[in-house]
Amino acid sequence: MIKLFKKLRPFSISIILVIILVFIQTITDLYLPTLMSDIVDTGIVNKDIDYILDIGKRMVLITILGTISAVYASYLSSKIGMGFGTNLRNEVFTKVESFSLHEFDKTGTSSLITRTTNDITQVQTVLITILRMFVRAPIMAVGGIIMAVSKDAKLSLIFVVVIVVLAILISLIGAKSIPLYKLMQVKLDKLNLVLRERLTGIRVIRAFNRVDKEKSKFNDANLDLVDTAIKVNKLMAILMPLMMLIMNFTNVAIIWFGSIRIDNGVMQVGDLMAFIQYAMQIMFSLVMFTMMFILVPRASASAVRINEVLDTNPDINDSDKLENETSKRGYLEFKNVIFSYHGAEEPVLKGVSFCAKPGEVTAIIGGTGCGKSTLVNLIPRFYDVTNGSILVDGVDIKKITQQNLRSKIGLVPQKAVLFTGSISENIRFGNQGANDEQVRHAANIAQATEFIGNMKEGFDSYISQGGTNLSGGQKQRISIARALVRKPEIYVFDDSFSALDFKTDAKLRQALKKETVNDTVIIVAQRVTTVMDANRIIVLEDGNIAGMGTHKELLKSCSVYQEIVSSQLSKEEI
Ligand SMILES: Nc1ncnc2c1ncn2[C@@H]1O[C@H](COP(=O)(O)OP(=O)(O)OP(=O)(O)O)[C@@H](O)[C@H]1O
Structure with missing residues (x-):
C-alpha cells in the first residue's frame, strides 16, 4: 500500500494542512480535561465564580477551535481521498488499455473491473481514515498518557495492564480476520464474473430455460461471499463490545484505586475526573488504532491487486529501435509465422507465409478453429508472433509504433462490437x-x-x-x-459478412471492390461465394496453408478447397 501512497505527492500541501489541523484538534481535546480539573480543584473548592467563568470561557473558545479544525480536516481528507481515488482509477484504466489480449485473458475482465472499482474504493476509504486517525491516535495516546502520568503517575500503572490485554485481543482478532478479508475480494471477483456472464447471456439462459439453475449459481456465489462477510463481521462484532468492556473495567479500576488515593490525600477530585477523561482518550485512540488495524490489511489486500495491474508489463510494447517508414503503401507480408497462445501445447499457426498487395483481395478460408481469426489478430499486434515475422509496407510490425500500425488498418471483427x-x-x-x-x-x-x-x-x-x-x-x-470511414491502407474483414443475406453480401462486395481499388483487402470467410472472386485464396487447415491461389487454380490443385467447395456449391455454381 505504501507504494500506492507514493502517488499522494500532488496532495502534499493538503496533507500537511490536515496534519496541522488534526494536531490542533487533538491538543484542544487533551487540554480540556485539565481545564475542567482546574474548575473543580480551584474554582469549586475555593467557591471562586470569576475563576470558574474565566476557565469556562477558555473551554468554550478551545472547543470552537477544536471543532473548526476537525470539520476542516474532515473536508480536506475527503477531498484528498477522492482525488487520489480518481487519479488511481485513471492510472489503472490507462494501464489496462495498454494490455495485450494475453494479459486480458490472464487476469480476466471481471477481476479487472473489481480492481478498478471496489479495490480502489477500499484503498481510498482507508486513506481517508488514516488521514483522520493516523495523526490523531498516536498524539492522543502519547499526550493522554503524559497528561495522566502528570496527574497521578502511580494510578497510570493501570494502563500497562490495559494495553497488554488490548494488544493480545487485537492480535488474535487480526490474525483471524485478515485472511478472511483477502478471501472476500477473491469471492467478490467471482460474484462479478457470474453476474457479468449471466447478464450478457440472458437471452441464451431464457431460451434454454436455465433461469432457475443460473439463479441458483448466482445465489451460490452470493452466499459464498456473504458467508465470508458474516464470519469476518462476527469477529468485528465481538471486538467492539469487548473494547467497551475493557474500557468500563478500566474506569471501575481508576475510580476504585483513585478513590483510595483521594482518601489517602495524595490525589484531588478534579484530578481524578481529568484522569478518567484521559483514560477515555487513551482508550479511544486505541480503538482508532484497532480500526486501522482492521482496515489497513483489508485495503492492503486490495492494494496488492491494484499493484499487480500497475506492475504488469504488457508483453506488447513499442520498440526502442523504430524503423523509418518506406514509401510503400498497403503491402502486407507474413514470413513463416508460427504462433502459440500462452500455455497452449501446440501452435495454432505453424509456418504461414504469404503476401498481400494493394488493389488485391486476399481471402482466407478454412474449417472452424483452423486459426483464421488468430491469423488476422496478429496483423494489428493484438498478439505477437511466436516465430517468424509480419511486415507492413516492408517494415516488421514490431519496429513501428502500435499507434502508427493500427492507423493503417481498418479491422472489422468477427463479432460486431458497437458502443x-x-x-x-x-x-x-x-x-x-x-x-x-x-x-x-x-x-x-x-x-x-x-x-x-x-x-x-x-x-x-x-x-x-x-x-x-x-x-x-x-x-x-x-x-x-466504421472501418471504411477510416480509409486505411489495409482492410481486414474477419468473417464480417456471415450475418448478411447472399444478396446483400454480393452487393456489399461489389461496392467494396470499387471503393478499395488502391487498398489491400483481407477477407476471412466461411462461404465460398464470398471468397471466389478474390485475387488470392489461402486455404488454412489446422494452422498450415493447405493451398494458395485463385478459385480456379485451387479447384484443380487443392483437395481441401475442393472439399469445401463441393460441400457448399452445386456443380453448376462451381
Ligand atoms: N484467446 C485464446 N487463448 C487460447 N486459445 C485460443 C484463443 N483463441 C483461440 N484459441 C484457439 O486457437 C484455435 C484457433 O482459433 P481461431 O479463433 O483462430 O479459429 P478460426 O479459424 O477463426 O475459427 P472460426 O472460424 O470458428 O472463427 C482454436 O483451437 C481455439 O481454441
Missing part, C-alpha cells in the same frame, strides 16, 4: 474527423443506408448498450462502415 451512442457516432469511431458526407458514403458502401433510413431518427438513432436494438446483420454493416 452506446448514435449510429453516426459509432461510424465516426473509425475516424473522428470524418464529415457527414464521409459517414453517409461509408454507410452507403456498407449497404447500411436503407435500414438506417428506415429508423426514426436516421443517423442520429440511438444504439443501446452493445447494439442490442439492432439485428446481427445491421451491426455487422455498421462495423464495416
Whole structure:
C-alpha cells in the first residue's frame, strides 16, 4: 500500500494542512480535561465564580477551535481521498488499455473491473481514515498518557495492564480476520464474473430455460461471499463490545484505586475526573488504532491487486529501435509465422507465409478453429508472433509504433462490437474527423443506408448498450462502415459478412471492390461465394496453408478447397 501512497505527492500541501489541523484538534481535546480539573480543584473548592467563568470561557473558545479544525480536516481528507481515488482509477484504466489480449485473458475482465472499482474504493476509504486517525491516535495516546502520568503517575500503572490485554485481543482478532478479508475480494471477483456472464447471456439462459439453475449459481456465489462477510463481521462484532468492556473495567479500576488515593490525600477530585477523561482518550485512540488495524490489511489486500495491474508489463510494447517508414503503401507480408497462445501445447499457426498487395483481395478460408481469426489478430499486434515475422509496407510490425500500425488498418471483427451512442457516432469511431458526407458514403458502401433510413431518427438513432436494438446483420454493416470511414491502407474483414443475406453480401462486395481499388483487402470467410472472386485464396487447415491461389487454380490443385467447395456449391455454381 505504501507504494500506492507514493502517488499522494500532488496532495502534499493538503496533507500537511490536515496534519496541522488534526494536531490542533487533538491538543484542544487533551487540554480540556485539565481545564475542567482546574474548575473543580480551584474554582469549586475555593467557591471562586470569576475563576470558574474565566476557565469556562477558555473551554468554550478551545472547543470552537477544536471543532473548526476537525470539520476542516474532515473536508480536506475527503477531498484528498477522492482525488487520489480518481487519479488511481485513471492510472489503472490507462494501464489496462495498454494490455495485450494475453494479459486480458490472464487476469480476466471481471477481476479487472473489481480492481478498478471496489479495490480502489477500499484503498481510498482507508486513506481517508488514516488521514483522520493516523495523526490523531498516536498524539492522543502519547499526550493522554503524559497528561495522566502528570496527574497521578502511580494510578497510570493501570494502563500497562490495559494495553497488554488490548494488544493480545487485537492480535488474535487480526490474525483471524485478515485472511478472511483477502478471501472476500477473491469471492467478490467471482460474484462479478457470474453476474457479468449471466447478464450478457440472458437471452441464451431464457431460451434454454436455465433461469432457475443460473439463479441458483448466482445465489451460490452470493452466499459464498456473504458467508465470508458474516464470519469476518462476527469477529468485528465481538471486538467492539469487548473494547467497551475493557474500557468500563478500566474506569471501575481508576475510580476504585483513585478513590483510595483521594482518601489517602495524595490525589484531588478534579484530578481524578481529568484522569478518567484521559483514560477515555487513551482508550479511544486505541480503538482508532484497532480500526486501522482492521482496515489497513483489508485495503492492503486490495492494494496488492491494484499493484499487480500497475506492475504488469504488457508483453506488447513499442520498440526502442523504430524503423523509418518506406514509401510503400498497403503491402502486407507474413514470413513463416508460427504462433502459440500462452500455455497452449501446440501452435495454432505453424509456418504461414504469404503476401498481400494493394488493389488485391486476399481471402482466407478454412474449417472452424483452423486459426483464421488468430491469423488476422496478429496483423494489428493484438498478439505477437511466436516465430517468424509480419511486415507492413516492408517494415516488421514490431519496429513501428502500435499507434502508427493500427492507423493503417481498418479491422472489422468477427463479432460486431458497437458502443452506446448514435449510429453516426459509432461510424465516426473509425475516424473522428470524418464529415457527414464521409459517414453517409461509408454507410452507403456498407449497404447500411436503407435500414438506417428506415429508423426514426436516421443517423442520429440511438444504439443501446452493445447494439442490442439492432439485428446481427445491421451491426455487422455498421462495423464495416466504421472501418471504411477510416480509409486505411489495409482492410481486414474477419468473417464480417456471415450475418448478411447472399444478396446483400454480393452487393456489399461489389461496392467494396470499387471503393478499395488502391487498398489491400483481407477477407476471412466461411462461404465460398464470398471468397471466389478474390485475387488470392489461402486455404488454412489446422494452422498450415493447405493451398494458395485463385478459385480456379485451387479447384484443380487443392483437395481441401475442393472439399469445401463441393460441400457448399452445386456443380453448376462451381
Ligand atoms: N484467446 C485464446 N487463448 C487460447 N486459445 C485460443 C484463443 N483463441 C483461440 N484459441 C484457439 O486457437 C484455435 C484457433 O482459433 P481461431 O479463433 O483462430 O479459429 P478460426 O479459424 O477463426 O475459427 P472460426 O472460424 O470458428 O472463427 C482454436 O483451437 C481455439 O481454441
